[in-house]
């Protein structure tokens with residue numbers, strides 16, 4: 001006998017804060033999903049992810065941005081250039097992992113939302129103290145920061161920028177197995193994660209050819225030549241548990257706002 005599922009679980013969603021795109025995926029990405037934000041260089045992957053955390057922080061949320069490609073200073077400089085008013089939230093760099101409790105206390109103080117940033121420098125300093133030769137330590141340090149943020153701050157939004165940098169730094173012995181357990185870890189932590197994945201123009205959404213089916217969702221960004229212009233484009237390639245529109249949209253960024261336009265149509269140039 002087939003048992004019918006009588007009650008449909010209500011899925012809470014987190015907006016991408018890209019106007020015109022959230023409307024095409026039932027309002028946003030389901031909570032707890034691990035989503036690949038894939039794209040070629042300079043397609044605004046980091047900006048899209050930071051903008052999500054920024055807007056969630058405006059609502060009082062605390063989240064974690066693991067920046068393995070850019071230093072804290074360079075990331076913040078870029079976001080200020082994009083006219084995100086970073087003074088409306090708390091930006092808290094982890095300068096020294098041995099003093100992580102100071103960052104936790106600052107995030108806890110008051111109702112203002114925060115983005116805690118762990119950059120490559122702070123993680124590298126920690127690795128120096130771990131016995132050399134443990135080539136999985138990068139991933140272990142990152143996992144420990146995520147665990148700590150979840151336990152102490154109930155921080156359940158994490159950006160990992162980028163998977164490509166993680167592969168270079170970690171020198172996994174068996175990348176496919178390590179990757180499988182990374183996704184298992186993110187699921188077990190019940191956090192919503194955005195995993196930035198650098199791609200080339202060969203049409204693949206991931207580097208190891210495995211992230212795309214392990215991930216719950218894939219959002220792809222690209223730069224496409226159109227006549228003598230380059231158009232920024234975005235598409236929801238997949239989003240589990242979501243009725244979504246897979247059309248390709250133009251992506252615009254104006255006055256501190258992302259906008260997806262002309263889904264399925266030629267851009268109006």
Ligand SMILES: Nc1ncnc2c1ncn2[C@@H]1O[C@H](COP(=O)(O)OP(=O)(O)OP(=O)(O)O)[C@@H](O)[C@H]1O
Pocket residue numbers: 039040041042043044045046047048069078081082083253
């Ligand atoms: N208002 C703006 N302020 C700053 N950069 C902007 C703005 N609008 C568009 N950009 C573009 O954003 C791009 C960089 O964005 P971002 O760093 O988020 O991209 P990325 O995909 O993460 O790049 P990378 O591959 O280097 O990690 C630059 O190419 C820049 O031209």
Ligand SMILES: [Mg+2]
Pocket residue numbers: 045046047069161
């Ligand atoms: Mg980037």
